[in-house]
Amino acid sequence: MSLSREVGSAAGGDTQSELARLVERLDNLLERLAAAEAEWSEQIGATAPEYRSSARNLAHNWAIREIDLRDVQQRLAHFGLSSLGRSEPHVEATLRLVRSALLAMLDDSWCPPAPSAIGPEEGRELLAARTAALLGPVPVSRETRIMVTLPSEAAADADLVERLVRRGMDVARINCAHDDPAAWRAMAEHVRAANVKAARRCLIAMDLAGPKVRTGPITPGPAVVKLRPHRDALGHVVAPVRAWFTAADRMIPAVAPDMTTVPVTAAWLARRRVGDGLRVRDTRGAKRTLRLTDVADGGAVACSDRTVYLATGTVVRVDGCDDPTEIGALPRREQYLVVRPGDTLSVVRDCTPVPPDAGRIGCTLPEVFGSARAGDRILFDDGRIGATITAVTPDALQVRIDRAAQTGSALRAGKGINVPDTALSVSALTDKDVDDLATAVDIADLVEMSFVQDPVDVLRLHDALDRRGGHHVGIVLKIETRRAFERLPDLLASAMRRPTVGVMIARGDLAVEVGYQRLAEVQEEILWLCEAAHLPVIWATQVLEQLATSGLPSRAEISDAAMGERAECVMLNKGAHIEDAVVVLDDILSRMAEHHFKENALLPQLHSWYPVECSGSPK
Numbered sequence: 001m002s003l004s005r006e007v008g009s010a011a012g013g014d015t016q017s018e019l020a021r022l023v024e025r026l027d028n029l030l031e032r033l034a035a036a037e038a039e040w041s042e043q044i045g046a047t048a049p050e051y052r053s054s055a056r057n058l059a060h061n062w063a064i065r066e067i068d069l070r071d072v073q074q075r076l077a078h079f080g081l082s083s084l085g086r087s088e089p090h091v092e093a094t095l096r097l098v099r100s101a102l103l104a105m106l107d108d109s110w111c112p113p114a115p116s117a118i119g120p121e122e123g124r125e126l127l128a129a130r131t132a133a134l135l136g137p138v139p140v141s142r143e144t145r146i147m148v149t150l151p152s153e154a155a156a157d158a159d160l161v162e163r164l165v166r167r168g169m170d171v172a173r174i175n176c177a178h179d180d181p182a183a184w185r186a187m188a189e190h191v192r193a194a195n196v197k198a199a200r201r202c203l204i205a206m207d208l209a210g211p212k213v214r215t216g217p218i219t220p221g222p223a224v225v226k227l228r229p230h231r232d233a234l235g236h237v238v239a240p241v242r243a244w245f246t247a248a249d250r251m252i253p254a255v256a257p258d259m260t261t262v263p264v265t266a267a268w269l270a271r272r273r274v275g276d277g278l279r280v281r282d283t284r285g286a287k288r289t290l291r292l293t294d295v296a297d298g299g300a301v302a303c304s305d306r307t308v309y310l311a312t313g314t315v316v317r318v319d320g321c322d323d324p325t326e327i328g329a330l331p332r333r334e335q336y337l338v339v340r341p342g343d344t345l346s347v348v349r350d351c352t353p354v355p356p357d358a359g360r361i362g363c364t365l366p367e368v369f370g371s372a373r374a375g376d377r378i379l380f381d382d383g384r385i386g387a388t389i390t391a392v393t394p395d396a397l398q399v400r401i402d403r404a405a406q407t408g409s410a411l412r413a414g415k416g417i418n419v420p421d422t423a424l425s426v427s428a429l430t431d432k433d434v435d436d437l438a439t440a441v442d443i444a445d446l447v448e449m450s451f452v453q454d455p456v457d458v459l460r461l462h463d464a465l466d467r468r469g470g471h472h473v474g475i476v477l478k479i480e481t482r483r484a485f486e487r488l489p490d491l492l493a494s495a496m497r498r499p500t501v502g503v504m505i506a507r508g509d510l511a512v513e514v515g516y517q518r519l520a521e522v523q524e525e526i527l528w529l530c531e532a533a534h535l536p537v538i539w540a541t542q543v544l545e546q547l548a549t550s551g552l553p554s555r556a557e558i559s560d561a562a563m564g565e566r567a568e569c570v571m572l573n574k575g576a577h578i579e580d581a582v583v584v585l586d587d588i589l590s591r592m593a594e595h596h597f598k599e600n601a602l603l604p605q606l607h608s609w610y611p612v613e614c615s616g617s618p619k
Contacts, residue, residue, distance in 0.1 A: 018075070019106050025072050026099040029064055033092055036063035043493035051496035054126065054534045056117040060091035061532035062489055079105065088532040089123025092116040123534060131536040131568045134446060134474045134502045136170055136203045141590040145170035145569040146582060147205065147538060154190060155183035161190040163579055166198045168586035171569065174444075176432075177209040181439045188443035203445040205476070208433040210450030211426050213417040215380065216351035216362020220332035223312040224283055225260050227290075229305050240303040243290065245269060248328035252298035259301070262310060263328030272300050277319035283309040289319075337361060338408040339385060339401045347378070347397040347417075360396075363417060367426040372397055376421040383418065383512035385409050420482045420513040428457035434464055441465065446474035448504060453483040455494035462498060474500035476538060480509035485522060492533050503530050504571070508541040527566060536568035544585055548575030553584065561585055565592035 037044065040059040047055045064084075073083040081101055087094035093116035118126070132138065135145045148169045154161050161172070172191045174184050188204050195202055230239040244254035248263035278290040286309075290302040314327045335356045339345060344359070349369055351362035363369075369392070372378070376389045378399050386403030428451045440447050449461055458477065465473055477495055479485055495501045505526050511519040523539075530537045544561050547553035561584075564570035570589065572581050 016106065019079070019102050022072070022075055022079075023099060023102050023106070026095055026102070029095055030092070030099070032063040032066070033060045033095070036060060040489075040493070043490065047493060047496040048499060050499060051501075053117045055493055055496060057089070057091055057123070058489060058492065058529070058533045060117065061088055061529065064091060064095075065528075088528055089127065089534060090116065090118040091532065093119050118534075123531075126534040127531065127536065127568070130500070130534060131502075134476070134500050134536055135538075135569050136201050136445075139168070139170060142565075142586070142593045144565050144567065144589045144593070146585055146589070147171040147173050147540075147569050147571040148578065148582060149173045149175055149207075149571070149573045150187050151574040151578070152179050152183065155179065155186040158190040158193060160579075161187070162194040162197055164582060165191070165194040165200055165202045167579055167582040169202055169582055171203045171205050171446075173205045173207055173448075173571065175207045175209075176436045177207070177212070181436070184439055185443055204443060205446045205448055206436070206440045206444040207448040207478075208436060208440075208450055209430070210428055210433065210452075210478075211365055211367075211424075211430050212451070213363065213365040213368060213419070215411065215413055215415045215417060216348075216364060217353040218335050218337065218361070218413045219353045219355045221335045222283075223330040223332045225262065225310050225330055227260060227304060227308040227310065229307065237305045240305045241308070242293075243302045243304075244299055245272075245292075245302055246299040250298065255294075255296065255299070255301065262302075263330070264316065264325050265328070268323065268325040269298075269300060271323060272318075278302055279317045279319060280308065280310065280314055282314065283311050334412065336410040336412040339404050339411055340406065340408050341401055341404050343401040343404075344390075345387070345399050345401060347399055349395040361411065361413075363397075365417075365424070365426065367424050368417075368419060368422070369394060369397065371424050372419060372422045376419060379418040379420070379512050380411055381409075381415040382508060383516070385411060416509070416512075418509065418512045423483065424453070427460060428452045428454075429460045429464060437464055437468055437470065441468045441470035441473055444473060446476055446500070446502070448476040448478050450478050450506075451481060451484075452477050452479075452491060453481055454487065455490045458491060458494040459497075474502065476502045476504050478504045478506045478540075479526060480506035480513070482510075482513040485510065485514065485526070488526065488529055492529070492535065496533065496535075502536040502538060502568070504538040504540050505567070506540055510541075538569040538571055539564035539567035540571035541573075543570055543572055544581045545573060545575070547584060548572060548578050548581040551577040551580060558588065561588050562592050565589050 036059040037056060044052065044055040044059060069084055073085065076098065077083045082094060082098050084094060096114060096116060139145065146168050148164055150161070150172050172187070174187055184206070191202055191204055227241040227243050229237045229241040232238050242256070242259050243262050244259040245262050245264050246252045247266035247269055249266055251261065251263065254261055272292055272295055274292055274295050276292045278292065280288050282288055288304060288306055288308045290304045290308065292300050293303050294301040310327055312327060312330045315324055316327060317324045337356050346360035347363050348360050349363065349366055351364060354360055354362065372389055372392055374389055374391055378387050378389055378397065379385065380387070385401065387399040387401045389397050390400050391398040428449060437447070449457070452458060461475060465471070475495060475498060477491055479488060484491065503526065505523050507519060507523060510522065514522050527537055543564060544553055544557050546557055561570065570585060572578060572585060575581065
């Protein structure tokens with residue numbers, strides 16, 4: 001039996017006709033590649049020479065993903081041929097190889113494929129080389145790198161940084177939205193020192209803050225603390241409340257994390273002894289007594305089995321002696337607005353602090369008021385509160401709350417605002433970012449660009465780095481808005497004008513922008529597109545977050561961390577248990593490296609990306 005008849009028996013139907021139809025389908029796909037190169041010729045020609053072939057392959061991938069390939073995948077699979085599911089790194093080569101195999105099955109001859117933009121092996125090699133250039137060498141037991149956001153303490157705690165490096169941190173991330181250049185430089189010095197001690201190479205990434213849109217300030221509440229004992233379900237006290245009285249002029253940290261700190265004068269504190277009874281009339285006028293159970297250098301522990309409200313200036317008296325004092329300055333309590341479905345709220349340009357019952361809140365980005373339109377969505381606090389803009393004036397947006405808790409959701413100061421339907425006319429590179437680049441070119445191996453939306457944003461970053469001699473600094477584009485996702489091919493083409501480029505899937509803001517229901521689909525499409533361009537991807541936001549903060553992971557986040565193995569790097573955020581999170585992630589990625597390299601996938605039609613105008617230089 002001939003090969004074609006043998007396959008025909010397995011596949012059923014007229015084998016010769018089916019093979020001929022498949023050849024015709026592949027010819028149509030190859031024609032689409034040539035048309036795509038012509039359509040993307042300007043962007044391809046503008047890329048750096050070493051990225052030119054990758055840019056062509058990126059256009060090829062876009063061309064075949066403009067149609068639904070699931071039917072042809074299934075038909076090819078019947079003949080034991082490639083289903084095109086792993087063609088992203090070498091689209092043209094895959095199509096030509098499969099076409100040649102089909103022709104051989106038709107007439108027992110082999111037709112060698114013509115030269116392609118990227119060969120089957122070359123695509124993987126390019127990605128590996130570019131990942132090493134951007135994110136450092138391949139770790140010993142895994143291929144996926146681990147990035148860790150350094151906490152502020154890393155500026156003063158060199159041992160913490162060394163432990164993170166030894167446990168598997170491959171890239172230390174410095175968030176420029178926090179701390180200052182002096183702290184950033186101290187963190188970088190600790191990373192470099194840890195590299196020497198641990199005999200590892202950990203790179204440094206600096207995350208530029210970008211034009212984050214946040215809620216304005218709210219008037220703070222009274223300077224008062226509530227001391228409350230622990231009670232059982234029946235209201236019985238099972239453990240007294242403990243407070244840490246310490247000298248106001250040097251504020252020694254509490255001996256236990258569950259203690260509230262209460263400042264008093266150092267001289268009064270020096271005269272206290274274990275067993276002293278402290279009498280107060282609290283903010284409600286209630287008489288309360290606290291008993292000192294421990295006195296140490298710089299502080300004393302006071303206990304009570306009743307609830308006590310203490311405020312700045314509350315008088316504290318001592319049983320048996322005339323030795324009163326006043327409580328020093330306490331932090332003012334944070335206040336917030338409460339919103340419910342159906343409520344109306346004014347989002348205003350004026351960022352003067354507002355009382356919690358004002359019915360309005362400020363917005364830190366003035367450009368919102370010139371770009372938003374009635375009917376646009378507006379989301380607050382990572383999408384926890386959803387609303388619709390009903391009216392727009394030069395200084396205010398009137399919004400209707402659509403999604404919030406029925407009992408009321410708290411809207412606090414400094415929370416993120418997302419306007420996914422609004423095209424903001426604002427540069428992703430702020431004046432602060434430009435200033436921060438002066439430090440980045442000195443200490444960083446790569447910079448992460450936040451809230452990039454337009455190819456011109458990328459070109460502005462290129463120009464700013466070049467003017468500061470930052471040719472050696474790699475660039476990571478953070479994809480965290482719907483507009484960035486929709487323009488991703490153009491953003492990549494612009495970024496590839498420089499030799500060291502990567503992408504971060506910033507899943508927090510991205511989920512808010514595109515909708516949580518679409519996040520899984522969107523992150524898959526970003527992974528596919530970046531593989532077609534042979535660019536490394538960083539899988540970020542909320543990876544092992546519960547483990548990092550509480551010490552106990554959830555089942556879902558373990559699975560999520562394992563999925564991150566398909567990216568070239570996985571990012572962890574800071575937390576009290578970040579060291580444990582690094583160890584766990586290292587183990588997960590090492591195990592997954594034995595089972596997967598990226599992922600086989602079906603190829604439905606994509607509707608996300610189209611070429612747009614891109615100027616050759618920043619404005």
